[in-house]
Amino acid sequence: MNEDFFDRLRDRIDRVDSVVSVGLDPDPTRIPEHLDEYDLPRWAFNRRIIDATHEHAACYKPNAAFYEDGDGWRALRETIAYAHGKDVPVLLDAKRADIGNTSRQYAKLLDHADAITLNPYLGRDSLEPFLSRADKGVFVLCRTSNPGGSDVQDLELASGDRVYERVAALADLWNRNGNVGLVVGATTPEELESVREQVPDLPFLVPGVGAQGGDAEAAVTHGLADGVGLVNSSRGIIFAGEDRGAAFAKAAGEAAKRLKKRLNRYR
Numbered sequence: 001m002n003e004d005f006f007d008r009l010r011d012r013i014d015r016v017d018s019v020v021s022v023g024l025d026p027d028p029t030r031i032p033e034h035l036d037e038y039d040l041p042r043w044a045f046n047r048r049i050i051d052a053t054h055e056h057a058a059c060y061k062p063n064a065a066f067y068e069d070g071d072g073w074r075a076l077r078e079t080i081a082y083a084h085g086k087d088v089p090v091l092l093d094a095k096r097a098d099i100g101n102t103s104r105q106y107a108k109l110l111d112h113a114d115a116i117t118l119n120p121y122l123g124r125d126s127l128e129p130f131l132s133r134a135d136k137g138v139f140v141l142c143r144t145s146n147p148g149g150s151d152v153q154d155l156e157l158a159s160g161d162r163v164y165e166r167v168a169a170l171a172d173l174w175n176r177n178g179n180v181g182l183v184v185g186a187t188t189p190e191e192l193e194s195v196r197e198q199v200p201d202l203p204f205l206v207p208g209v210g211a212q213g214g215d216a217e218a219a220v221t222h223g224l225a226d227g228v229g230l231v232n233s234s235r236g237i238i239f240a241g242e243d244r245g246a247a248f249a250k251a252a253g254e255a256a257k258r259l260k261k262r263l264n265r266y267r
């Protein structure tokens, strides 16, 4: 197996001709009722979603928030193993980082996943236990897709830079192992473009297309570095067939394929 996460991701993107990241956020209030009979309904749901979407998935992105309880961790472990069985990398959207000893503990999450999202707010030493895992990918939150993303990230520093621009510059410095990418949302296409100009070599994870209504063209045009990057949709894929009972997974497969084709127009 290739030792470099972004090389492995490039191989996967080439193999399925797709930059789609399928977000596995199995909101218990939206999972089809007929799956309640299973021991782990979230895992039963994800397994069916993976079966239906893997041909179009450059990666799976489970968000840790949907698994942080006893059964949830079991469902997540099963999900990751199953995705790996289909040869699809898994990016755990955990948005972690803390002081040193706590971060070292958090970094154990990378024993299971291929890549992780990190919060840069605590600075370099908080990220080090993840950055030093040279074979794993690390996506640093830069300009997030939510409406309040501007509250802190757009603040202007004394240097004239915005906070998110400073984060992008730091991430470039932190990339000594070639394993760093950025999270930049599709809902702010101008920022996407300007961050891409600033750091031409860092792949982006671009969330916010689909349910958040972000700009798919900008996501692809600016999200990829030398053809490598990810455009994520979670609810727009996994709940595309919410009203279709047992056919929910088929609808998810169709939604993933549609998004792949739409994004490929701009690659």
Ligand SMILES: O=c1ccn([C@@H]2O[C@H](COP(=O)(O)O)[C@@H](O)[C@H]2O)c(=O)[nH]1
Residues within 6 Å of the ligand: 023, 025, 063, 093, 143, 144, 145, 146, 183, 184, 185, 207, 208, 209, 210, 211, 212, 232, 233, 234, 235, 236
């Ligand atoms: O800036 C960010 C960072 C992370 N996310 C996460 O991506 C998915 C998006 O889900 P959708 O259903 O496609 O809106 C979700 O897990 C978010 O927590 C983000 O949206 N924006």
